[in-house]
Amino acid sequence: MKAHLMYADADFDVSTNLPGHYDDLDRDLELGTLLTAMAGGDDYVYDISHRALMLGLHRADQVQFRQEVLQDCLRDPEAIRELYALAGEAIHRERRIYGGLTRGFPDAVLRHAIEVMRLFDEMLTRVRDVAAEHAGSFTSTGMTTLCQSLRTELDDEYLDSIREHLSQLKFDHGIQMSAELGRGNKAAGYVLRLPNDAHLPWWKRMFERDRTGFSFRIADRDESGAQALAELRGRGVNLAANSLAQSTDHILSFFTMLKTELAFYVGGLNLHDALANAGADVCFPEVAAGDTDLDASGLYDPSLRLTSSDHVVGNDIEANAKRLIVITGANRGGKSTLLRSVGVAQLMFQAGLYVPARKFRASLCDGVFTHFKREEDAGMVSGKLDEEMARMSDIVDRLTPSGMLLCNESFSATNEREGSEIARQIVTALLEAGVRVLYVTHMFDLARSLEFDNSDDGLFLRAERLDDGGRTFRVRPGKPLPTSFGEDLFNSIFGAGSTPNSGRSAAVTIDKVQVDHADG
Template sequence: MTTAAGFASILFDDPADRAGIDARHEPDVFGDLNLDQVVAAVTRGRETYNLAPYFYTPVHERTVGYRHDVLRELQQPDVRGAVTEFAKQMRAVRRHLEQVKALYYQRQKQLWFLDAIHLYSQAVTGLTDALGELKLRSHGLKGLHAFLQSYAAGPEFSDRATEAGRLREQLTTIRYTIDIRGDRIRVGRYADEPDYSREVTDTFARFRQGEVKDYRASFQDLADLNRVEATVLQYVANLHPDIFDAVAAFVSRHGGFLDPVITDFDREVQFYLAWIDYVGLLGTHGLKSCLPVVSTASKQTRVRQAFDVALADKLTQNDRPVVCNDVDLDGDERILVISGPNQGGKTTYARMFGQLHYLARLGCPVPGARAELFLPDGLYTHFERQEVATDLHGKLEDDLIRVHRILEHATGDSVVIMNEIFTSTTLEDALFLGERIMDRLLELGCLGVYVTFVEELSRMGEATVSMVSTVDEHDAAKRTFNVVRRDANGLSYALSIAQKYGLTYDTLKERIA
């Protein structure tokens, strides 16, 4: 269980698992499964947090459970509200620190830095108090709150927050006068001189007749000072050296005021918030997502109303319907062999299967109303690629090299997805090669999907399950994009091809007549 002393990450129950996180590269399967598109969509608007490395890092079963608990709690409005407000305040802190780097005048830098410390103190105190009022259950958020309580009560944080507040209060009490004569400016101490602007306003107030058009010109509020403003600020500092020197000394002492655990939390929690926002958006289109029941022991797979996330994102943006499908693997069943007409949803189903298992290994919500999924030790894909003119070997050779590499690394606990391979060879050769690959996959006992036009591969034993992409029962040329558990017979595919080229019995009879 996470403790105050041991808490370091809201994403990893064992902080050692995130070592080198920012050096991670996009996995090879991302392109085949369109997961690169999914990550781009989920993280849109959160680019400053650099969340992609977390999507490149699958985690073990214990961490998946850790993340599920945090996700469930963050879906509660009060918990999410507290974290969202903290994130908003931390963005203001970062903007202040970025502005400090961009500013030129030293006195102004110090004042912006002081404000950054004050905002940071408010953010930490606010989150600590807000979480303290909630009944937290997840180890992650309970550990965070315990850490924050200890951190906020420590003398370093509390003394710094108190001093920052006192200095800002002293700065607000400073009053001064500016005497402008031609091109000369004189800055002096305020000695209860009358406020002429207020007197002018009061004098003409009696002539005011309702709301009038505002003819005042608006000026751009720039953070940086011009030379005149900077000179005035320096003169004011000269008039009140005690306060400004105290600010300078304070800023010098607290240059590294940001705690790494807190800044890491600020970044990592966006992983959860991004997913909550994204699945919420999909939910407005009737698409369901869930936290799956996961296991590293049972390979039973059961998902209801699943869909290809990347495709769904594109379709919903254009108000087009998304077709959902189910997944079932029971007992000794391991490989889904999918056949059927072209453009019928076979590849989409294969991508969906891969997305389900990869997202499950991230501890993320998966597309579907409910799901039971095996957590694989690795995910391997082979999708058809276009031939490149500079390649020194042909497409068949390229397929064989890639498949060989997959079978070298896959284990019985892997997920393997083969999509439309050996399309460049004869049916006889495709059958021969396909049977050899299926023999190896079945020997390994791994889970997988094999999309093929060779229907014989769906009848290689109890471990294979025949799936068929279906067509409309009233119009065989119309795809439904439903992939169902059914024996492959090729009739629907043959009929759709015949209709496409005008070779059905009725068409031929009509043409002959």
């Protein structure tokens, strides 16, 4: 019996290694806030949700399969949470059943397996009953198949047979087994058998038992004989003990996978509740037919929405058949936020989740990669430009032609002329290789050259700035401008109309503006 809630024909493999750049994704896209909301205080839900985001889907049918299961979960969240709790309870209680040092002692193995199977009998019955109670709420292939399997494979007749077998395995009246002579006239081919009268009622077994045949009795002090008899009994019991232990392992693996796959959907429910409480919109995205499509309305950064008390502005993007998106404009105008919004939405989309937008349609990609600027720290063994180049080299080694790269002020650690030329060559090579690139930059030389080279298959956006210097945090189509309005920052720090009155104060002012300017 399989859960198969993450894939139609396979289990969710928790042993799969995460991509080597997952730390960069966590940091640059600020996924910690998102995952904390999904976890709802459950570390297991956090881990599985993280894995699902990092190990995205690459086929439209797989995305649709998960979306349909999640839609079922949203229709009946109580059933999903109860099934998840039952699976976790079964695993927890199995661990508390003391197995002791059972290896090499068939009777001990059998006793432990019987106790575990009795527990699983109870838990399977409860899971089946919950699924049967809520089956009418589900329409997805994943949930309906699971409910059907629980109903047909765990019917009353099957569960009654389990209980009957467990009763027989107590061997209250001893065991009956057969063997044959092997090489050297030694016993071989041991087979545990049902007593001949096992099918009879207890009163007939008591009064009609055939007592003919050969028998022998071991003396009370015959320790060697008792040990030989125990070993003989162990050979027979071992067959049943191993079979029952394998059965309990199989059922335990079902509960484990059920908990694992439901954990992802519980995370989806938790995040949905958190965003709904914050008054945020979500939608189930569509898979675009093209290879380089992105069409979104009201797209926002969910981590910012969950942590900010201020109104979070959503943005619209129409970048169908556009392999390059360049975002320029005023500092602190929402450029980096939009870039994170796209990255998070793509990860959620390819995990089979809803996305933070009113509408979202995009092409699938082979992986999302980020190259964001890093602040200098004592752990760096080289300069910032060298560090940026090394990180880009690692990314290029992992990128495939259908990958997506998000760059935020990359190569701004050097002067604009050198940084623009480095970035231009890298972006041009990636575009020629088929990679989709989204680039936030304040370097006018870079933006202008990319616009000149990619006027047909590029989209150029600009953070909106009002005439009075105010920010709307909306990003709209617009050509790059040769300024990022550093004067606005100067005025916000020193007040409108202020001017530096000495060489020293001027240097301090310029340095301050440059730092804030680099923060975008």
